[in-house]
Amino acid sequence: MKKIGILGGTFNPPHIGHLWIAEEVRIRRQLDEIWFIPTWTPPHKETVILDASHRLKMLQLAVKGNPYFHVNALELEREGTSYTYDTVKELTVKYPEAVLHFIIGGDMVxxxxxWNRVDDLVNMIHFIGVSRPGYTLDTPYPVDRLEIHPLDVSSTFIRNRLEDGETVRYLLPDAVMNYIKENQIYGYREP
Incomplete structure (x- = not known):
């Protein structure tokens, strides 16, 4: 049976923190692959700033070159609010032989x-909770806690720096940065 890690999010934009978490979890929990699943509209956020097609393309560029990383666009294809329960239910039908591990940060723990139908979810998947500064991994739900060295970077931080004309070099994969420049997104201005 394949052990698959799932990392969901808006990836607005995808950055080194996402890649770092995915790689650490993959290695330390001996997962075969990590599937990045970008959301159309997450239930816990008001809006997604950037069109899904841009976020999908940047995510594909970000994971390119890592044979263990894959992008799965099922939530984008489904459109609307993305509930983890619906996604996991669909994945368990499509991939009945896979053992699914859903990776979440301390904020999501x-x-x-x-979460919608969380009591059903804990019977369908294994949660891996990754430490995040300012959050605890304490929860009454069964979560495999994983302490990793934090990279204090977020998509919001990156977007704000781009809008202010500040550098984000080394916070994004080069291919993602080039895509942002070429498409003039997030109010990009040359620093």
């Missing part, structure tokens, strides 16, 4: 009680 704290939010688990508010």
């Amino acid at each position: 704290a939010y688990l009680p508010k």
Whole structure:
């Protein structure tokens, strides 16, 4: 049976923190692959700033070259609000031989009680909770806690720096940075 790690998010934009978490979890939990699943509209956020086609393309560029990383666009194809339960249900039907591990940060571990059908989810998948500065991994739900060295970077931080004309070099894969420049997104200005 293949052990698959799932990392969901808006990836607005995908950055080194996403890649770092995915690689650490893959190695330390001996997963065969990591599937990045970009959301159309997450239930816990008001809006997604950037069109899904740009986010998907940047994510594909970000994971290119890592044979263990793959992008799965099923939530984008489904459109609408993305509930983890619906995604996991679809994946378990399509890939019945896979053992699914859903990777979440400390912020989402704290939010688990508010997740749609979380009591059903914990019977379908294994949660891996990754430490994040300012958040605890304590929860009444079964979560495999994984302490990793934090990279204190976020998509919001990157977007704000881009809008302010500040450098984000080394925070994004070069291919993602080039895509942002070429498409003049996030209010990009040369620093």
